Amino acid sequence: MGASFSALFFDPNWSSVSVQAKPGLGDLPESCVASIIAYLDPPEICKLAKLNRAFRGASLADFVWESKLPSNYQTLIEKVLGDLKENMGKREIYARLCGTNTLDGGTKKVWLDKSSGGVCLSISAKGLAVTGIDDRRYWNHIPTEESRLADKSAGVGSNFLLNFFRGNLRLYFFIKHFVIFASVAYLQQIWWFEVDGEMEFPFPVGTYSVFFRLQLGRTAKSFGRRICNTEHVHGWDRKPVQFQLWTSDGQHASSQCILNESGRWIRYHIGDFFVENANALTKIKFSMTQIDCTHTKGGLCLDSVQIYPRKYTGRLKHF
């Protein structure tokens, strides 16, 4: 393209702006950059914040993050974060909700999937009603590094730590990371196997899948290596276990499964439920049963019940 000196002739007042090289896009104003990055996924936005000052500034824009938050995020904040500073930016709200936040004395945790802002929930074994849990001949809580949930008792002390570090987001998440490891429930043997649970939560609109996260056998460390003790594993290959799910608005799903794989954590799909109204609390109940009392079953680790947006199902890793 030709030089722009001809601009001088029609309006000398403009000359200082107009007589210059073609503008580079580096001159793009922050608002424009924000409009561009608003179309990207949160991890990409965070990555591009490292580009330069304009991108960093753009990455703080509220409207960028508002579009990433679940539609009912105000309700979520109340339920999950509680005591939120009023002037907190949307980006920080998003970051907070992506952290591991615990509910109900640490037996449940909730977080947003970082990439898509979908709500994920987990209910630990201690947050479930397990038949016979107090009888140590049947069930024991065993410490593990493999649980995905906060222990109730660990929750108390760690909440103090968490509040202490709340001012520093990085340390806050660092500490939180350690809080999630705790214990799982281990079944030695039982005739009547029943685990029930329920959860009431302001789910955003969408379809969710519910899973039991279980392992046949008990993990141990031997010379630093992970091994699995399967000595108590029995009875699960005789009859299937039944998984069921109910919602407060009348949905019901169930599935059956023979458990026959030992030594690794597996998510067993109970079923899906659909949430139409994000402004109402959705209550769901779920259960896992094997109540054929002609045989005992045992050697099972129960970690948690997990609830994810259905579209993530393909992404879930197996352990």
Added chain:
Amino acid sequence: MSKLGQAKRIIFLKTADGQLFEVDEPVAMEFEIVKSFFDENEDAADDTVVPLPNVSAEPLAGIIEFCKAHVEFRANGAAGKDEVKKFNAEYIKEKSNEQLKELILAANYLNIKEMLDFLTETIANRLKNKSVEYVRAFFGIENDFTPQEEEAVRKEYEWAFEGVDED
């Protein structure tokens, strides 16, 4: 003024590189900057030339093409239909990254909302899953952080990268 006759009013625009464009009024009024020029100068003569000192001829021609098509789509009630998507896809297909950058700068200066929305989305699509270096090169920008600022940004966004795919 144009209301008196059926003849379409023509708006004269002059680019930074000295080219004169004759644009139909409804198309020119898509440019917020031109619209406010006439709102503020109600007695401006019909042959007033509006100077556009930050826009050169090439992107302006592209912008006029886009706005003209979209004004027609709206007039025909085709807005939001497949026809529009097809036009947009064709329009962007031939554009290099360099041209896109010039277009968005010009559209931003002229303040054309519809086109800005379209361009920002198109650029975002071209930046998806690209490295920081690629994006820097794409925009032709330098890292202007001090080492301290760079460290601060890194900390600010650490949460986004630790324990990814938590399950």
